[in-house]
Amino acid sequence: MTNPVLVEVLRGAIVESAHRGAVAVFDADGKPFLEIGDTSRPVFPRSAVKAIQALPLVESGAADAYGFGNRELALACASHSGEPAHVELARSMLARAGLDKTALECGAHWPSNHQAEIALARAGDLPNALHNNCSGKHSGFLCTCVHSGIAHGGYVRADHALQEMVRDAMQAVTGAAHGANERATDGCSIPTYAVPLRSFALGFARMATGTGFTSLRAGAAKRLLSACTAEPFFVAGTGRADLVLMEAAPGRIFAKGGAEGVHCAAIPELGLGIALKCDDGAGRAAEAIVAAILAKLLHADEVLAAKLIELANAPIESRVGAKVGSLRPTAAFN
């Protein structure tokens, strides 16, 4: 099936571009609450599932052993913007396990936060692996290795014991098999697995409720999602969609985007998990879609819903800051 258009991009009164996609909203028992488009199609979740990938960090006892609080756990689930506070916290996480940036295998890139990028350049510096948006996740991986007595070299490889722990958690939480046929390599060099989109909606409903989990896993999941909603700056960065969404309803919305137009979210009070993919991989559309679906699900809170609808209709501006268009969710959300 062809997925419906979920977001239009208006310039003036005319539709300039359009984004198709699919949305799955499930409860923790595996019951679909709402589905738009083909939710059975395999999707690489990319960074949207970092909170699930961080379960071994908590379950292994590493997070406690190194004294990690909400900020460190949020950073372990983050695609951060490379701002100084992110970089310093990743450095500190590694230091507590006796490591430094040379242990990171994620590669380096300039901060996505423009102010941080310019400041780094003005200081005459170059980015290192701590600036990589995934450095918190990788620091969590490395801390898990050291605490568990696993040699950390090659920890990004699919056949490394750490990635086996991560894959086991992903399979158990999503209920989807993560085999070699589903596997490719993420931007930060770890494996990523394409499984049905709806699996991630179910997975985040379970993460938010603990349904079907052991008490150890339920506690770890709750701790990770609570850390993200308590410290959303450390999940994202200044002005980023996930920060804005989680600040719009403190403690009530978990949201995490991934590359190529994927977004996952959870609404603990409703026991619902959300997963969506924009077919063409556009982040701007995924951000509008997640805001639109959250507005629909949380419509009972009219003030919050209005704020979310505003976020779903983000303006398009000219280079002098005049509003010349906007994004607009379609009738598919009605």
Add this chain to the structure above:
Amino acid sequence: MTNPVLVEVLRGAIVESAHRGAVAVFDADGKPFLEIGDTSRPVFPRSAVKAIQALPLVESGAADAYGFGNRELALACASHSGEPAHVELARSMLARAGLDKTALECGAHWPSNHQAEIALARAGDLPNALHNNCSGKHSGFLCTCVHSGIAHGGYVRADHALQEMVRDAMQAVTGAAHGANERATDGCSIPTYAVPLRSFALGFARMATGTGFTSLRAGAAKRLLSACTAEPFFVAGTGRADLVLMEAAPGRIFAKGGAEGVHCAAIPELGLGIALKCDDGAGRAAEAIVAAILAKLLHADEVLAAKLIELANAPIESRVGAKVGSLRPTAAFN
């Protein structure tokens, strides 16, 4: 109609994302040579038609009066990367008309070329309007005003005499009415008009051949396209798709991208104009589509076609530079 998928984005062996779109290839008599998808749908051409918008600069005599050669004319048709040579040439064009950057109404943004951006930051500078990717086009507009004795203030407004000259040229070349109902505002504050995609294919076939033009216009069109193919760095910038495409077949391919997934091109030796729009606005897809269609049309030159097919299948790399996927044009091009 729903446009077909034209480009897939592979991660490993799995399709991660997909881009739909339409392609029109026309000759200068208005005869379709090849059409994929809905080529009658209105499309904002954005920066892809800068060469047509530059016709008044040449036709008014301003280009000759200020001694503009290939580089200046290429920059007037450019979406440049803000590299030092671009910025300096735009400054020089304005100076020849007795103006400076304060006359530009396009707004400022950081250079799209990352090395230029970092160098600017390291020097402790901020970008100005000369760094705007459209500063060459705007400098051409301003030179046209000064040479023609038109007060240049407000030259970006739809009702300014300069924009009326530009609109007249656009209407005559594309054969499509550019009215207030088709109008919105481009990122650099000038009007942009949504007209059928195929109009731009016809327009660039005419630009490449002069068919149906007065000798003044035919000469201006030839001079502008020749300037772009002779100095493609000044149309784009280091590593950019249009530079690479025009360098792949010196003098034989004209190519110019615009925002939101639009690309226009011309093949003078075949008398064909090309216009395409990726539905979702993705530049990566538009660049793959234009390379794929050029390869199809120029298949008789096997070496060139192989190079173009390689460009259409651009790799996706991880942060450590490993190839983890690629773009892939679909069977829609067969």
